[in-house]
Amino acid sequence: MSAGALLTLQGLRKTYNEGLPNAEEVLHGIDMDIAAGEFTALIGPSGSGKSTLLNIIGLLERASSGLYRLAGDDVTQLSDDARTHARHATLGFIFQFHHLLPAFTALENVMLPALINGDHATVESRARAAGLLDAVGLKDAHRKKPGELSGGMQQRVAIARAGAFPAFGARR
Ligand SMILES: Nc1ncnc2c1ncn2[C@@H]1O[C@H](COP(=O)(O)OP(=O)(O)OP(=O)(O)O)[C@@H](O)[C@H]1O
Ligand SMILES: [Mg+2]
Secondary structure, three states: OOOOEEEEEEEEEEEEOOOOOOOEEEEEEEEEEEEOOOOOOOOOOOOOOHHHHHHHHOOOOOOOEEEEEEOOEEOOOOOHHHHHHHHHHHOOOOOOOOOOOOOOOHHHHHHHHHHHOOOOOOHHHHHHHHHHHHHOOOHHHOOOOHHHOOHHHHHHHHHHHHOOOHHHHHHO
């Protein structure tokens, strides 16, 4: 395990339906480090466990055993509430389906992580969301609703939103 790793997995295992006759071990002891700023792609055949691993890394699912350290903290044994908090503070997701809220503008969708975090719609959070939208080439689309945008533009709003989690700015 390297000291500066943003994310460390050690001996990570996942078994679905543990203890039942249909138990299936899907992840068989994964060791992995990802450093801050590193770009990592996870590739493998269908059914090999990519989504399972991402769900565990994203704190949406629990590993059966092994260690998971995120931003210096052991998150393996956290309570559900603490996991929700850690997920919200440190992780951004871009899903295959963008999951934007249709009644909100692009800008408001990008501001959502901050709003959920209890921050009010300050000038700062608005400016930050605007900067993220500008960075993905959507300078002229801040006030548009998802239904008024192309598929690729919607996905770019989701990319901007994934960068809007509270700890993101703090790490830079
Ligand atoms: N909730 C679940 N309960 C039981 N088994 C599951 C569950 N989710 C996934 N599996 C099984 O775990 C294995 C890995 O599934 P996973 O979805 O992680 O694969 P994947 O690599 O993402 O595949 P794909 O490329 O098709 O998306 C599969 O055999 C699948 O049937
Ligand atoms: Mg998958």
